Amino acid sequence: MQVGIVGLPNVGKTTLFNALTGAEAEVASYPFCTIEPNIGVVEVPDERLLRLSEMIRPQRTVPTTIKFLDVAGLVRGSSHGEGLGNQFLAKIREADAIAQVVRCFEREDISHVEGELSPLRDIEIVETELLLADLAVVERRLDKARGAGRSGDEKAKKRVQGLEKIKEHLQRGKLARLLPLDEDEQKLMEELSLLTRKPTIYVANVSEDALDEKSQERLREIFDKARDNGAEVVIVAAKFESELAQLESEERKEFLREEGLEESGLDQFIKASYKLLDLVTFFTTVGPEVRAWTINKGTRAPQAAGKVHSDMERGFIRAEVVSYGDLLAAGSVTRARELGIYRLEGKDYVVQDGDVTYFRFAV
Numbered sequence: 384m385q386v387g388i389v390g391l392p393n394v395g396k397t398t399l400f401n402a403l404t405g406a407e408a409e410v411a412s413y414p415f416c417t418i419e420p421n422i423g424v425v426e427v428p429d430e431r432l433l434r435l436s437e438m439i440r441p442q443r444t445v446p447t448t449i450k451f452l453d454v455a456g457l458v459r460g461s462s463h464g465e466g467l468g469n470q471f472l473a474k475i476r477e478a479d480a481i482a483q484v485v486r487c488f489e490r491e492d493i494s495h496v497e498g499e500l501s502p503l504r505d506i507e508i509v510e511t512e513l514l515l516a517d518l519a520v521v522e523r524r525l526d527k528a529r530g531a532g533r534s535g536d537e538k539a540k541k542r543v544q545g546l547e548k549i550k551e552h553l554q555r556g557k558l559a560r561l562l563p564l565d566e567d568e569q570k571l572m573e574e575l576s577l578l579t580r581k582p583t584i585y586v587a588n589v590s591e592d593a594l595d596e597k598s599q600e601r602l603r604e605i606f607d608k609a610r611d612n613g614a615e616v617v618i619v620a621a622k623f624e625s626e627l628a629q630l631e632s633e634e635r636k637e638f639l640r641e642e643g644l645e646e647s648g649l650d651q652f653i654k655a656s657y658k659l660l661d662l663v664t665f666f667t668t669v670g671p672e673v674r675a676w677t678i679n680k681g682t683r684a685p686q687a688a689g690k691v692h693s694d695m696e697r698g699f700i701r702a703e704v705v706s707y708g709d710l711l712a713a714g715s716v717t718r719a720r721e722l723g724i725y726r727l728e729g730k731d732y733v734v735q736d737g738d739v740t741y742f743r744f745a746v
């Protein structure tokens with residue numbers, strides 16, 4: 384699972400990436416600092432995993448992860464090859480979700496490609512580029528489909544109709560994710576991997592200083608825009624977070640406690656990204672480790688077992704399942720077994736978010 388970080392140049396994308404990954408990718412006060420894409424794997428913070436781990440005290444606690452991809456900034460005209468962003472749109476197309484970094488910090492010495500600070504305008508520029516890139520994809524497909532449609536084949540005709548519907552919508556300047564679709568059109572849409580269909584989060588990159596009236600007003604505007612555009616919002620002070628990420632984990636916790644904060648903006652961002660992907664997390668508590676795993680919604684028990692080990696899928700017999708909350712309430716795995724709250728589930732069972740599973744299999 385992968386989240387692509389997009390935005391105008393010099394808005395703090397790499398700064399956010401570094402904060403996320405603890406990497407030291409190059410950051411600079413001039414635009415187009417990033418040329419080669421940066422890819423990093425990030426652990427997903429999950430209180431449930433921590434609680435399970437506190438209860439079971441395993442040798443290892445292994446969180447689930449997501450990948451983040453940081454690419455060159457987009458500018459007006461990127462979809463037609465301006466700047467560097469265009470060649471990376473293909474990379475972003477492979478991502479499962481998009482995080483758009485929106486510059487909300489004011490700094491005279493850090494140039495803004497558009498001059499004045501204006502988060503709303505920036506969002507519009509970036510979304511326009513994504514939209515134009517999508518439109519180009521749909522037009523190419525439509526050309527091909529029309530050729531096939533002339534044969535009179537019903538399926539091919541439906542395809543042309545579906546593509547035309549999507550094209551018209553995009554031409555009106557509307558994001559693909561705002562278009563309601565029936566089941567067939569939905570399938571067609573998935574095939575296209577449109578950028579403006581991907582679940583999106585706006586990352587408002589704010590100054591590390593207290594927010595003044597004007598900054599708060601800008602944030603409100605971003606929230607309104609997000610509501611209209613079917614996006615989520617998180618507020619992050621990327622530069623500050625990247626400094627915080629340099630601290631040891633204990634020091635960091637201490638610092639957050641002193642500031643009266645539950646968790647860092649960065650943790651909120653990672654969680655929000657994970658949520659955006661609409662995944663299911665299940666846990667295993669076997670041997671020396673307590674571990675979180677990620678599957679798509681609707682995954683059945685044998686395929687979930689296959690995530691852990693391919694033998695488990697092949698030789699799947701049944702799953703013993705207890706919800707995370709019930710297990711914690713029982714106090715221990717042994718007690719939960721005594722109480723008989725582990726359920727036996729077969730191969731058609733759809734694994735639920737928060738399930739703690741034990742897979743029985745034969746090799």
Ligand SMILES: Nc1nc2c(ncn2[C@@H]2O[C@H](COP(=O)(O)OP(=O)(O)OP(=O)(O)O)[C@@H](O)[C@H]2O)c(=O)[nH]1
Nearest residue numbers: 392393394395396397398411414415416417456622
């Ligand atoms: N004050 C402040 N500066 C920031 C913040 N985020 C980023 N910066 C600065 O803004 C400049 C650009 O940051 P980068 O992370 O390189 O921006 P980018 O979006 O990756 O830029 P490109 O790779 O050129 O597209 C650097 O000088 C950062 O230190 C922030 O939250 N506050």
Ligand SMILES: [Mg+2]
Nearest residue numbers: 396397416417
């Ligand atoms: Mg960069």
